[in-house]
Amino acid sequence: MKKTLFNLDEAKSVISSGKKFMVAGPEELLTQLPKGDWIGGTIPYFMGQDGGVKSKDLIQITELDSKIQDFAIKEYSADELKNIPKDYFERGMSFIIIPAFSEPHLAYAKDAVTFDGIFKNPILGWVSGFDLDDPQGKAAVFNGKSGELIFDKAVVLHCELDSSFAANIDIINPFISDREGITIEFPESTWSPSKCLINGEEANFAEFLQKINHNEQLPIMTDLGDSDINVCIMKIDSENNKVDLYNPVIAGFTYYLAKPLKDYAEDFRSQAPNHEADWSCNCVLNYLYSGLEGKKLNQLQGPVTFGEIAYLLLNQTCVYYDVKEVEALQKAS
Amino acid sequence: MIEVPPKSDLRWQQFIKNGENCTFSSLATKMMYKRCQMLLKLNPDKPEKFNEAVAIAHEYFTNNKAIAESDLKIALAA
Numbered sequence: 001m002k003k004t005l006f007n008l009d010e011a012k013s014v015i016s017s018g019k020k021f022m023v024a025g026p027e028e029l030l031t032q033l034p035k036g037d038w039i040g041g042t043i044p045y046f047m048g049q050d051g052g053v054k055s056k057d058l059i060q061i062t063e064l065d066s067k068i069q070d071f072a073i074k075e076y077s078a079d080e081l082k083n084i085p086k087d088y089f090e091r092g093m094s095f096i097i098i099p100a101f102s103e104p105h106l107a108y109a110k111d112a113v114t115f116d117g118i119f120k121n122p123i124l125g126w127v128s129g130f131d132l133d134d135p136q137g138k139a140a141v142f143n144g145k146s147g148e149l150i151f152d153k154a155v156v157l158h159c160e161l162d163s164s165f166a167a168n169i170d171i172i173n174p175f176i177s178d179r180e181g182i183t184i185e186f187p188e189s190t191w192s193p194s195k196c197l198i199n200g201e202e203a204n205f206a207e208f209l210q211k212i213n214h215n216e217q218l219p220i221m222t223d224l225g226d227s228d229i230n231v232c233i234m235k236i237d238s239e240n241n242k243v244d245l246y247n248p249v250i251a252g253f254t255y256y257l258a259k260p261l262k263d264y265a266e267d268f269r270s271q272a273p274n275h276e277a278d279w280s281c282n283c284v285l286n287y288l289y290s291g292l293e294g295k296k297l298n299q300l301q302g303p304v305t306f307g308e309i310a311y312l313l314l315n316q317t318c319v320y321y322d323v324k325e326v327e328a329l330q331k332a333s
Numbered sequence: 334m335i336e337v338p339p340k341s342d343l344r345w346q347q348f349i350k351n352g353e354n355c356t357f358s359s360l361a362t363k364m365m366y367k368r369c370q371m372l373l374k375l376n377p378d379k380p381e382k383f384n385e386a387v388a389i390a391h392e393y394f395t396n397n398k399a400i401a402e403s404d405l406k407i408a409l410a411a
Contacts, residue, residue, distance in 0.1 A: 047364040166399035326399040
């Protein structure tokens with residue numbers, strides 16, 4: 001397996017090679033890296049060459065594909081996110097990193113599906129985060145070109161691809177929604193819902209989850225054709241009668257409970273590809289609930305995140321992509 | 334290799350109307366179709382949104398033919 005985790009001195013040397021990179025690591029280390037053609041986000045959890053690891057001394061660097069011909073790094077505030085597709089290359093793909101719990105995080109979750117042209121090119125990335133043991137933790141992203149640490153904007157690396165290659169994004173999501181069961185709707189888009197409709201009847205979401213003795217490892221899910229998008233539970237706050245979430249629920253969507261998994265780690269691992277993807281990221285909840293510290297997820301490496309982006313904002317998934325020859329893709333289809 | 338028909342091709346309209354019964358292999362196709370469904374659901378009294386949905390699907394398949402060719406065949410048969 002290729003090496004992606006480096007100490008600070010090694011990381012400085014890798015970045016100085018002048019290639020294009022996706023970078024992840026603690027804020028204190030990212031700010032010491034040389035300027036270059038890279039974007040980064042804060043996180044101390046990684047899936048590395050030796051498996052899952054939490055470290056404040058390591059930086060994860062993934063070299064982007066050599067088929068990338070041109071690129072541009074841009075920053076977007078919450079209001080500017082809708083312009084991302086306008087900045088796509090004619091043929092290419094884009095990598096995005098958004099700071100967790102920032103305005104762009106909520107805006108992307110709520111509105112990305114409506115951005116004109118969002119599906120024209122592949123866009124993938126992750127939501128940066130912080131040490132879950134640090135109650136003062138704050139997520140940030142980094143524009144390697146300008147050397148700027150950013151807390152309130154998303155950073156995007158737009159890439160132009162050689163015309164004989166195409167990027168394909170896929171996800172691992174072991175959860176299946178119970179669409180024959182309870183429906184849940186929310187009157188407003190929020191990270192911390194209290195009011196909701198259960199099967200059309202007004203209810204308090206925290207009280208409802210407690211009443212059914214809901215396993216907090218299981219997300220609620222909204223349907224996406226024959227697959228689903230997870231919304232993950234951080235904490236049922238019974239004192240304040242609300243539920244804190246890792247990604248917001250969206251007004252107008254219908255949510256369902258996830259069916260229980262037989263074996264979280266095995267159900268997740270069985271869906272993972274058996275090849276070394278060009279880049280991947282994996283949700284911090286999968287890292288924790290699957291016990292990935294010190295263990296590999298087949299050959300996937302990448303940051304452990306507070307949210308994954310595969311066109312839209314996802315959670316409790318693993319996102320990966322590969323650049324493939326168009327000719328090979330056509331033969332396969 | 335299958336060609337992406339022009340937006341005026343009636344199969345696009347059939348796809349927007351009947352695509353929910355299709356099983357697509359590409360994550361992007363599933364998400365794109367969800368967007369088309371949302372557009373129509375949120376604007377039931379705006380018939381022009383149907384053409385917008387057709388344009389979204391057409392643009393998607395035009396730009397992603399390499400990764401979504403098998404889904405294009407399914408979409409055009411919807």
